[in-house]
Amino acid sequence: MGNVVWMDGSLVPQEQAKVSVFDHAVLYGDGVFEGLRQYSGKVFRQREHLQRLFDSAKAIKLQIPYTPEQLAQAIEQTLAANKLQNSYIRLVVTRGVGTLEVGPTTCTRAGVFIITDKIQMYAPEMYATGMAIITASVVRTAPAALSPKIKSLNYLNNILAKLEAIDAGVGEAVMLNHLGYVCECTGDNIFIVRHGELLTPPEESGLLLGITRQVVLELAAKLAIPNRQANLMRTDLYTADECFLTGTGAEIIPVNAIDRRTIGDGTVGPITKQLMDAFHQCVNGR
Numbered sequence: 001m002g003n004v005v006w007m008d009g010s011l012v013p014q015e016q017a018k019v020s021v022f023d024h025a026v027l028y029g030d031g032v033f034e035g036l037r038q039y040s041g042k043v044f045r046q047r048e049h050l051q052r053l054f055d056s057a058k059a060i061k062l063q064i065p066y067t068p069e070q071l072a073q074a075i076e077q078t079l080a081a082n083k084l085q086n087s088y089i090r091l092v093v094t095r096g097v098g099t100l101e102v103g104p105t106t107c108t109r110a111g112v113f114i115i116t117d118k119i120q121m122y123a124p125e126m127y128a129t130g131m132a133i134i135t136a137s138v139v140r141t142a143p144a145a146l147s148p149k150i151k152s153l154n155y156l157n158n159i160l161a162k163l164e165a166i167d168a169g170v171g172e173a174v175m176l177n178h179l180g181y182v183c184e185c186t187g188d189n190i191f192i193v194r195h196g197e198l199l200t201p202p203e204e205s206g207l208l209l210g211i212t213r214q215v216v217l218e219l220a221a222k223l224a225i226p227n228r229q230a231n232l233m234r235t236d237l238y239t240a241d242e243c244f245l246t247g248t249g250a251e252i253i254p255v256n257a258i259d260r261r262t263i264g265d266g267t268v269g270p271i272t273k274q275l276m277d278a279f280h281q282c283v284n285g286r
């Protein structure tokens with residue numbers, strides 16, 4: 001049997017893992033999700049991911065018909081069935097099947113599915129030499145319109161920016177917020193280093209509070225690397241000594257150019273390297 005997907009309580013072959021065209025996730029992008037990572041058989045920061053999932057669901061008045069403990073068991077079951085030790089886990093909660101009405105009142109039960117698979121986000125050489133990114137022309141959704149803290153199935157804002165990255169032939173795009181400050185990338189948070197200090201945009205810039213971002217801030221504190229959350233302008237990116245992105249899939253990926261401008265000397269900087277080493281130790285040893 002190929003890969004199996006956990007769907008509403010059962011494991012089904014991936015070819016049979018299908019969502020109804022009447023599910024409001026399909027009709028309106030109405031739902032939430034999480035991306036988690038398994039290292040050496042253990043799910044990394046599972047509690048934080050499940051907490052964010054339940055917070056996202058609560059923010060859109062979506063009742064998840066399982067407890068976090070039940071979802072943790074479902075993840076274990078799916079990983080075991082697929083015989084995975086190091087993998088990516090996608091946990092999705094859909095609003096469920098309803099009428100064509102935009103209001104979700106006819107959707108009586110949320111749908112939940114879990115996909116587990118091997119992952120390779122970026123080419124290994126990029127971790128050694130760095131990746132080029134651009135700043136996107138599309139701005140991040142304003143928090144007052146739809147908070148990026150909600151990890152929802154509405155990713156069009158991110159997809160529009162990612163299309164710009166693809167068109168430019170680079171791996172990621174950083175979005176500015178509605179005020180012109182640096183916010184985050186399409187699927188990653190951003191950090192820079194300047195004069196030995198680690199800087200990342202604050203929560204108020206309207207970003208997804210990345211769990212990898214949090215781990216990096218914790219590691220920086222442990223390693224006594226001066227760090228601060230601060231509003232950054234595009235110029236701050238261009239004049240940074242080092243830059244890297246963080247995400248569950250990407251882990252820590254160094255950036256060597258932004259909008260074709262070389263960052264630092266164009267190689268992976270010492271603080272980035274130090275944090276990458278510490279991160280790998282952390283995910284493997286915890």
Ligand SMILES: Cc1ncc(COP(=O)(O)O)c(C=O)c1O
Pocket residue numbers: 035158184185186187188189208209210211212213246247248249
């Ligand atoms: C828009 C966005 N920002 C940041 C991140 C990074 O968050 P995390 O480190 O929790 O994966 C993600 C990925 O989940 C994302 O989709």
